[in-house]
Structure formats: structure tokens, C-alpha cells
Amino acid sequence: MRLPNNFPTICYHHHPPSYYFFYFYYSHKLLSPPPFSPFPSTKLAAARRTSFTAAAASRRHRRVDFCLHHEQQQQQQKVVVIMGATGSGKSKLSIDLATRFFATEIVNSDKMQVYCGLDITTNKIPMRDRRGVPHHLLGDVRHPDTLAPADFRRLAASAISGIASRHKLPLVVGGSNSFIYALAVKHFDPESDVFRDSDPDPVSTQLRYDCCFIWVDVAMPVLDQYLCKRVDEMLDSGMVDELGDYFGSDPGPSRGGLGKAIGVPEFEAYFRKFGGGSSRGGDGVGGGTKEWKGDDPVRRAVYEEAVRAIKDNTCQLSMRQVGKIERLRRAGWHLQRLDATAAFEAAMAGGATAAIWERQVMEPSVKIVKRFLAERCKGRWQFWPMKWLAGEDD
Missing domain, CATH: 3.40.50.300 (P-loop containing nucleotide triphosphate hydrolases)
Known part of the structure; x- marks a missing residue:
């Protein structure tokens, strides 16, 4: 019997591959033993056929496209x-x-x-x-x-x-x-x-x-450069409008949970000073990065300071995350x-x-x-x- 090319050899445990192929096929498709024997005509083969038929009858719910792995006594997903x-x-x-x-x-x-x-x-x-x-x-x-x-x-x-x-x-x-x-x-x-x-x-x-x-x-200098670029892309995608809605919501923003996300504390001073809500600033400004910056030098300075803090804190976060991963690896985790x-x-x-x-x-x-x-x-x-x-x- 020729098995499919993609039948994994990892399935072989105590029996030849043909045993597992017929085991899966007849336990899924048929209610009766195979019409011909996949085993040689010996006393051992006869015993295997008997065991094979009983196993197939009790495991008809097993599907042929699943590969069987024999594990030890205690399960781990x-x-x-x-x-x-x-x-x-x-x-x-x-x-x-x-x-x-x-x-x-x-x-x-x-x-x-x-x-x-x-x-x-x-x-x-x-x-x-x-x-x-x-x-x-x-x-x-x-x-x-x-x-x-x-x-x-x-x-x-x-x-x-x-x-x-x-x-x-x-x-x-x-x-x-x-x-x-x-x-x-x-x-x-x-x-x-x-x-x-x-x-x-x-x-x-x-x-x-x-x-x-x-x-x-990713090497940290390269990642830092990419993260700063990503912050600019997020701002262009409407991040400040989103934060304006968040700070303009009633009740006010939480200091736990989502309130700790990078971007929220950094822009808090900006929205406390210039307002926000419904994607518009307190003076009616809204709708894009340029509009949020405004023409007022003070407003622009507060905005740019918030953006600078977001980039710095994001890069620091990535460094801390890598440090924690390294700690797990040094402790013996196989990463x-x-x-x-x-x-x-x-x-x-x-x-x-x-x-x-x-x-x-x-x-x-x-x-x-x-x-x-x-x-x-x-x-x-x-x-x-x-x-x-x-x-x-x-």
C-alpha cells in the first residue's frame, strides 16, 4: 500500500505507517473491517487485525485528515x-x-x-x-x-x-x-x-x-527610527482627533486602563489648555495635524512637545520590553x-x-x-x- 507523500513520519510510534493509515481511514469511513488485510498473514498479524477492528469500531469519530500524536500521561495544550x-x-x-x-x-x-x-x-x-x-x-x-x-x-x-x-x-x-x-x-x-x-x-x-x-x-537604533516614523503616520491618520474625542468625553478620561496608553498623558496638557471633543479643539480647530497645531506659537509648542514625548516614551517602552524578554531568556525560557x-x-x-x-x-x-x-x-x-x-x- 502506497501512502500519500504528505503522510508525516512523526506518526510512526509502535507500528508501520500502513497501520496508522488504515486505522484512520476505517475508523472514519467504514463500520466494518478492511476488505483486504494490510498486514502479512501471520499469527501476529491476525492478532493485530483483531485489535485493529475493535479499535476502529470504537473510534469512528476520528477523522482521516488528522495526524495522531501519542503523548505522555498529562495533557498540555x-x-x-x-x-x-x-x-x-x-x-x-x-x-x-x-x-x-x-x-x-x-x-x-x-x-x-x-x-x-x-x-x-x-x-x-x-x-x-x-x-x-x-x-x-x-x-x-x-x-x-x-x-x-x-x-x-x-x-x-x-x-x-x-x-x-x-x-x-x-x-x-x-x-x-x-x-x-x-x-x-x-x-x-x-x-x-x-x-x-x-x-x-x-x-x-x-x-x-x-x-x-x-x-x-529588531536592532534598537533601527527600531527607534521606525517607531518615530510610525508616530508621525498615526498622527496623520487621525490620532489627535481620536484623543480630542477622548478628552472631550463625559465623564472625563480615566487615569487607569486606557488612560495609561502612550499618547493620553502626553496630550493631556494640550487638551486641558486648548480643549477638545468631537474631533475639534476648544476654539473650533480640528480635522488634521496642521489644524491641531494651529497658528498660535504657544499652541504649536505644546503640540510639538506632546509629540516629542510620545516618540521618546515609545522608544523607552520598546527598550524595557526587550529587557524583560532578555530576563525570561536568561531564566531558562526557550525563546x-x-x-x-x-x-x-x-x-x-x-x-x-x-x-x-x-x-x-x-x-x-x-x-x-x-x-x-x-x-x-x-x-x-x-x-x-x-x-x-x-x-x-x-
């Missing part, structure tokens, strides 16, 4: 985590993986993007760029208080369970390492702080999930680093970036995830679609 500094391309990579290779759903782990509102200021991925990939905890939280890591752990775990029940791969994506740590560790203490600057608590290496950590990294610097340098120079991104980020990521899915998990029997392992596109 497989989860892919894409981490990195703000602006490093995490969202792009997650959408590329989800739409081109793997059936996934994405769980956001950015502590500002979990809140509803300020989509431009928090740089949420637009709906058109999500390309139909389901996202969880992206703009879902509406209460004004700060979402604690323990609360995120509970909400994200629920989302992951739902994704797994639909036989899809959970993909956790975001730059908030305190959220990623709270979600991933087996025993999380809400009172602990492993990222504290002075005398931090020990980092746990016992994880509740079987995790594949992909770290998208697989991908260097996207060349793609960002090409983007800043106005050159073609697609080929560089494909070669240096996309292709290595696909190999990492395929190898991760092909590994035996630490749990019960688990099923993964064969095309994920064989490299077939959707």
Missing part, C-alpha cells in the same frame, strides 16, 4: 507565542502564519489593546488587515479600571480553551511580557513581580502550556529569536521589504511552528491536521 518590542512586526507575522499555513485564532496580549477605544492611539491592527482571522481580547475590555495580569490570565485561558475545542492553534501575540508571563506559567502569584527593576522575584520555568516562543527582534532588522532597514529606505521579510522572518517561523507541532506533547492523545505538518497551504 500547544500554544504559539509571538513576542517582541512594540512595532517589531508581531501582528504582521501572526496574520501571515494564520492565513498562509496554519488554522489559527489569535489572542491579543497587549495590555493597552485589550481595551475598547483609541484604536489609532493604541495601534490596533485594522479590521481590513486581519484578513478574516478571529482575534480575541482585542478591544474587548470596556471597564475603565486597569486589567491585572491575573485577570488577563483567566480571560486568555478561556479563549485558548475555546480555540483548542475548535481544533485550531492558539496564537498569543503581543508585547506585554507581564501578561505573557502570567498566562504561561503553571503557578502564578498575583503579588509577585518578576520584572521589577530592583530585587525582582524569581522567574518560574514551569509552564501550564506546551509553548513555542517566537521572538521577533527562538528572529532578526527582522534587514526588513526594517529596507522599509525605512523605501526599498522592497517583502522578499527580505519572507526569507528572514516568515520562512524560519514556519519551520519553527511545523517542528513544534510535530513534537510529541506532554499530555493525552492529540490531533493535528496533517497539512499543518506537510506544508500545504490553505
Whole structure:
């Protein structure tokens, strides 16, 4: 019997490949034993046929397009985590993986993007760029208080369970390492702080999930240059109009939750002095960056100071995020680093970036995830679609 070319050899455990092929096929399609024997005519083969028929009758719900992985006794759900500094391309990579290779759903782990509102200021991925990939905890939280890591752990775990029940791969994506740590560790203490600057608590290496950590990294000078450019693009896209509505809302802006997003405290002095609301300044100015600056030198100076602070604080945030990732790696977390610097340098120079991104980020990521899915998990029997392992596109 000739097996399909894409039948993964990782399925071979205690039996030849033909055993698994017929096992899947007849447990899914037929109610009776195979019309001919896939095994040699021996006493051992006869015993196998008997066992094969009984197993097929009791497992008719198993589908032929799933590859069986034998695991150990305690289950661990497989989860892919894409981490990195703000602006490093995490969202792009997650959408590329989800739409081109793997059936996934994405769980956001950015502590500002979990809140509803300020989509431009928090740089949420637009709906058109999500390309139909389901996202969880992206703009879902509406209460004004700060979402604690323990609360995120509970909400994200629920989302992951739902994704797994639909036989899809959970993909956790975001730059908030305190959220990623709270979600991933087996025993999380809400009172602990492993990222504290002075005398931090020990980092746990016992994880509740079987995790594949992909770290998208960009050289800091290049990333800083890109982040400043991105702030200018956000301003041109209506960020100040959005903040004007936020500060002009009734009741006033919260100092917790979304009120901590970069852009809100920086522009607070501007809107306190010149007003805001309904995308218009207190003196009727509104509708664009030039209009928000105005002709008044004082107004322009306050505006430019706010923009300068946003750029500085964004670059400082990226540096802190990389420091936290390095701490996790030094503690023993297996983080697989991908260097996207060349793609960002090409983007800043106005050159073609697609080929560089494909070669240096996309292709290595696909190999990492395929190898991760092909590994035996630490749990019960688990099923993964064969095309994920064989490299077939959707």
C-alpha cells in the first residue's frame, strides 16, 4: 500500500505507517473491517487485525485528515507565542502564519489593546488587515479600571480553551511580557513581580502550556527610527482627533486602563489648555495635524512637545520590553529569536521589504511552528491536521 507523500513520519510510534493509515481511514469511513488485510498473514498479524477492528469500531469519530500524536500521561495544550518590542512586526507575522499555513485564532496580549477605544492611539491592527482571522481580547475590555495580569490570565485561558475545542492553534501575540508571563506559567502569584527593576522575584520555568516562543527582534537604533516614523503616520491618520474625542468625553478620561496608553498623558496638557471633543479643539480647530497645531506659537509648542514625548516614551517602552524578554531568556525560557532588522532597514529606505521579510522572518517561523507541532506533547492523545505538518497551504 502506497501512502500519500504528505503522510508525516512523526506518526510512526509502535507500528508501520500502513497501520496508522488504515486505522484512520476505517475508523472514519467504514463500520466494518478492511476488505483486504494490510498486514502479512501471520499469527501476529491476525492478532493485530483483531485489535485493529475493535479499535476502529470504537473510534469512528476520528477523522482521516488528522495526524495522531501519542503523548505522555498529562495533557498540555500547544500554544504559539509571538513576542517582541512594540512595532517589531508581531501582528504582521501572526496574520501571515494564520492565513498562509496554519488554522489559527489569535489572542491579543497587549495590555493597552485589550481595551475598547483609541484604536489609532493604541495601534490596533485594522479590521481590513486581519484578513478574516478571529482575534480575541482585542478591544474587548470596556471597564475603565486597569486589567491585572491575573485577570488577563483567566480571560486568555478561556479563549485558548475555546480555540483548542475548535481544533485550531492558539496564537498569543503581543508585547506585554507581564501578561505573557502570567498566562504561561503553571503557578502564578498575583503579588509577585518578576520584572521589577530592583530585587525582582524569581522567574518560574514551569509552564501550564506546551509553548513555542517566537521572538521577533529588531536592532534598537533601527527600531527607534521606525517607531518615530510610525508616530508621525498615526498622527496623520487621525490620532489627535481620536484623543480630542477622548478628552472631550463625559465623564472625563480615566487615569487607569486606557488612560495609561502612550499618547493620553502626553496630550493631556494640550487638551486641558486648548480643549477638545468631537474631533475639534476648544476654539473650533480640528480635522488634521496642521489644524491641531494651529497658528498660535504657544499652541504649536505644546503640540510639538506632546509629540516629542510620545516618540521618546515609545522608544523607552520598546527598550524595557526587550529587557524583560532578555530576563525570561536568561531564566531558562526557550525563546527562538528572529532578526527582522534587514526588513526594517529596507522599509525605512523605501526599498522592497517583502522578499527580505519572507526569507528572514516568515520562512524560519514556519519551520519553527511545523517542528513544534510535530513534537510529541506532554499530555493525552492529540490531533493535528496533517497539512499543518506537510506544508500545504490553505
